[in-house]
Amino acid sequence: MSVSTASEKQSSWAILEKRAHERCALRGTKLTPLRLSVLRALWSANEPVGAYDLSDRVGIEAGGRRMAANSIYRVLLLFTELGLVRRVESRQAYVVARDGDPGSDMFFLCDGCGAVTAIDQPQLAALLTSQASALGFRPHHQVVEVAGQCRTCAESQSIKEQT
Numbered sequence: 353m354s355v356s357t358a359s360e361k362q363s364s365w366a367i368l369e370k371r372a373h374e375r376c377a378l379r380g381t382k383l384t385p386l387r388l389s390v391l392r393a394l395w396s397a398n399e400p401v402g403a404y405d406l407s408d409r410v411g412i413e414a415g416g417r418r419m420a421a422n423s424i425y426r427v428l429l430l431f432t433e434l435g436l437v438r439r440v441e442s443r444q445a446y447v448v449a450r451d452g453d454p455g456s457d458m459f460f461l462c463d464g465c466g467a468v469t470a471i472d473q474p475q476l477a478a479l480l481t482s483q484a485s486a487l488g489f490r491p492h493h494q495v496v497e498v499a500g501q502c503r504t505c506a507e508s509q510s511i512k513e514q515t
């Protein structure tokens with residue numbers, strides 16, 4: 353697991369915030385304070401967060417007022433369409449999207465600690481596209497999620513097995 357420094361963390365938020373402003377503007381809409389706080393809460397979570405949990409987190413940042421889950425869902429839907437956020441289907445939760453082709457995302461989900469690692473694999477998108485076209489299949493949505501154990505959990509299990 354990589355640990356980013358405070359300044360790296362700050363600049364990654366600045367980049368994300370700028371991207372969010374740009375994508376909203378392209379869509380002819382605005383990054384409202386609510387939308388911004390949803391994005392900020394998701395970004396600071398560093399793990400997939402469900403809409404209800406997110407509404408608590410946004411509420412805490414906004415001084416204790418819990419946001420309606422419906423409002424959060426609408427924001428998440430918009431962000432998903434804009435490619436700012438991805439839904440982790442098997443967790444019914446959301447993560448901040450990497451800035452790449454959504455078709456090339458792979459999620460590795462740890463059953464032990466819940467960690468999610470997203471990697472960008474352009475060959476995956478190419479493979480799925482070519483397989484789909486060979487079948488005459490028109491995909492509208494694709495998700496690749498791999499369940500298992502992260503390195504830390506796998507190592508701690510093998511230590512337990514040895515003792």
Ligand SMILES: [Zn+2]
Nearest residue numbers: 462465502505
């Ligand atoms: Zn783990």
